[in-house]
Each structure stands twice: as structure tokens, then as C-alpha cells.
Amino acid sequence: FQFALTLVLLTGAGIFIHGLLNSLTVNPFIPATQLTTARIQLPEERYKDADAHRRFFDQLLPRLRSIPGASHAAIASDAPGLGAARQQIELEHLPTTNPAQRPWISFVAQSPGYFDTVHLPLLRGRDFNEIDGSAHHEVAVLTRNAATRLWPGQNPMGKRFRLFDDKNKPTGWITVVGISADVVQE
Helix, strand or coil, X not given: CHHHHHHHHHHHHXXXXXXXXXXXXXXXXXCHXXXXXXXXXXXXXXXXXXXXXXXXXXXXXXXXXXXXXXCCCCCECCCCCCCCEEEEEEECCCCCCCHHHCCEEEECCECCCHHHHHCCXXXXXXXXXXXXXXXXXXXXXXXXXXXXXXXXXXXXXXXXXXXXXXXXXXXXXXXXXXXXXXXXXX
């Protein structure tokens, strides 16, 4: 009985160690030991809409960057490896009237400087800037994998897509301004 129990425990420990070592190589460029993260939940009664949220984070980011010893600071809806929002999309010039046929995309909303902060390489194009995300200036940086899946064999730079909310209402068009290395988000 003791031998059988020991064998089960050692097998379980081996599987755990193997999984842990694999997880450490998932996003090897991210300096996890050098990052400090926090999650902020804004009270709905004070921050009622997206503009109020944006104003809060626009004021927070310069304060984070001024912390002594901080070399980078960025804001993101989700940290690498901790999930992402997911919505259906429609590619410009490829309208889809049947919602069941629209592709899905996972995404993370992020501030300028996010790529430098997490050491995620930009392969083409540019990082976000201060006017990105304002009215009529919606842009995206896609991972290499997403760009290849959405526009196989094409240059994705300058291409546009839009998201659909859970009520099947589209957002404005979003322009691709950059391509990053792949990152495991979920």
C-alpha cells in the first residue's frame, strides 16, 4: 500500500513540476520577476461610462510612471496569461449577416508603453500613442497569429475590423497599426 501511494504521489509531483516548467516557457520574454501588478475596480456610481474610466486611467498613468525606480508603466485590462475579453468581429469588405459565421477574437485593452513594459516585441508598425482610442481614432496591434488568421497571405497593416457587443451592435472601425510577437493570454 505504501509503495502504491508513494508511486501515485511521485507521479502527481512529476506532472506538477512538468506543468510548472512548461508554464515558465510560455511567455519567456515577459520579465515576471520584475513586474508589479494591481487590479483596480472602479465604483460604477462614480465612473458611469467609458469616458469617465478613460479620464481616471489617463490621470493614473503619469503618476505610475513617476514612481521612483519604475522604469516602465502601463495599464491593461488583463495581465499576460490572466485572460482576455472575447468578442465577435467583422472584417472590412467581408460583411457577414449571420452572426454565427463571424470570427471571434480575444483582446486586451492597453495603454501606450505596454509592449515595452512587458517586453513584448513589436514586429511591425507602432505602439499605441496618446490619441489612440479617442473618438474616430480606434486602432489595434494584433499578434502575429491573429494577423495571419484574419488576413492570410496579406499585409494586415492598415486593414480594418470592428467588434460586435453581446447585443449584436457593431463598434466603429478599428485600424491595424502594428503586429506584435505572439503571447499566450489565456
